Amino acid sequence: MDNKSNKVKANGKALIPFLTFIVIYLGSGIILQSKGVEMAFYQFPAPVAVFCGVIVAFIMFKGTINEKFMRFIHGCGNEDIIIMCVIYLLAGAFAGVSKAMGGVDSTVNLGLTFIPAQYIAAGLFVISAFISIATGTSCGALAAVAPIAVGLATKAGLNLPLTMAAVVGGAMFGDNLSVISDTTIAATRTQGCEMRDKFKLNLFIALPPAIIAIILLIIFGHPTNVPQMQVYDYNIIKVLPYLFVLTLSIAGLNVFAVLTGGIFVSGIIGLLYGQLTPLSFAQHTFSGFTSMTDIFLVSMITGGLAHMVTQEGGLQYILDRIQKMIKGKKSAEAGIATLVALTDAAIANNTVSIIINGPIAKEISEEYKVDPRRSASLLDIFACIMQGIIPYGAQMLMVGSFTKGAVSPIQVIPLLWYQQLLIVSAIVSMYIPFADNIIRKHPWNWEKGKAI
Known part of the structure; x- marks a missing residue:
């Protein structure tokens, strides 16, 4: 599908493997949710759900088993x-x-120490x-901050x-x-652009809502009992690796070099302060690798x-249907936003939603x-909005x-002013x-596939 002459014939049936994945993933979540299982939509492993779709594709699609296997491996x-x-x-x-x-x-402690008590919510x-x-993870941030937030809310x-x-x-x-978020990685790689450029463009869109949300939290989130300011235990040196990675990523340094450098900066600080030994440094590095196993496998198998699915005409089928509704550039952007939001609503995973819709968005x-x-x-943006x-x-x-x-959640959702x-x-x-x-200053060169 690189050019018009190689255009694959649209085939709606080719989408059945993808639909199998979504139905299994969504269906298991609904069933488990009805039985009261905690984190129901995250109990059935996403890589297994995708692999079920692959099995259906092998059964449905034409060709020998070796031909289908080679197409799968190529993807x-x-x-x-x-x-x-x-x-x-x-x-x-x-x-x-x-x-x-x-x-x-x-x-966390640095922020709690220097933010005035009357502005706790903001x-x-x-x-x-x-x-x-x-x-690079919203769930990680919630795990770190939410327990403290519950205590502060009760006290204040x-x-x-x-x-x-x-x-x-x-x-x-x-x-x-975040330049190291799996959503950012998926979005920029599927669209073929740099993380720093996406960050700058995103910032223009996301910063005004964030500022307004903070103002609203200052106004409506004022505590009834202002707690006494506390000095929490923190070390400014241990915050530096995050600033290192963020600054160099935005500056445009190769992401492999930035993250590798960040790992060693954090490791050296940990060694100097006694939190890490050479062995535990290696172990935590490996644990970090394995913590990404799910999304690694989902990305590769998907x-x-x-x-x-593309070779069988499934992607072309979606594009043909979407193009009937798209009248120009603005409606094309609205179509991309709607597709990824609806997918996330179905499977409750913003990264996978981006991976699924990335090729479609690229074609559009x-x-x-x-x-x-x-x-x-x-x-x-729209995957994160829906996910949140x-x-x-x-x-x-x-x-x-x-x-x-x-x-x-029903109590919290109406108060999600930022989203x-x-x-x-x-x-x-x-x-x-x-x-x-950023786009006007450095317009996209469609012939070379990069910013001028």
Whole structure:
């Protein structure tokens, strides 16, 4: 499907393997949820669900078993898929080593020490945002900040649902922007653009909603009992690896070099302060690798399945249907946003939603000349928006877990001001391109496939 002459004939039946994956993943979640299983939508392993789709593809599609296997392997070994998977491993190792040497605890405590007590709700948004940007995971930020937030809310007389909404909003803000987030990695690799460019474009769209949300939290999140300021135990040196990775990534240094450097900076700090030994440094690095096994396998297997489905005309079928509704560049952007949001609503996994829709978004971008940096930003934004507001998503389920059932997702969702404002900002940016300064300065060269 590289050009019009090689266009594959549309075939809706070729989508059945993908639908099998979604039905198994979604269906198992619904069934387990009805039985009261905790984190129901995350119990059936996503890689196994994808592999079920691969089996269906092998049964359905034409050709010998060897031909189908080679098509599958070709998709798994796609350059962008392999790069994506390697970055996942390095991002996991950096997060694991940095946490082991005390970086997360120091960052949280640093924020709690210097944020005035009367601004606790807004401060929790900022802290969880930074943790999420630094570690590349909203769930990790929630795990670090939410238990502290529950205690502070109780002590200060804060509205607990509003407090948890602040933590979730900050975590999703950081996850959306982080240069080492699996969503950013997936979005930029599938669209063929640089992480720093997507970060800059995203920042224009996400920062205004974040600022407004912080102001609203200051106004409506004022505590009834202002707790006495405390000095928490922190070490500014242990925050430096996060700043190192963030700064060099935005500066445009190769992401492999940045993350590898970040791993060693965190490791050296851990060795100097006694939190790590050479052996535990190696062990935490490996644990970081293995923590990304699920998304590594999902990406690789989905890459193989996507290639098989594309060769059979499944992708072309979707594109033909979408193109009947798309009238131009703006509606093309709206189509990309809608597709990834609906997929995330179905499977409750923003990274997998981006991986599934990445090839479709790429084809739409090429057809309607949507800048790849723009399509990558839209994929990440709308996947994160949906992931952060669905009641059966990991983020909302963690809220119930940390509050021991005292707060339900239904109480928190109306107070997710950041996500609500981000929807408005992202839609407005499609029709009033206030966020496209980076695109205007460095327009996309469609012949060479990169920014000028």
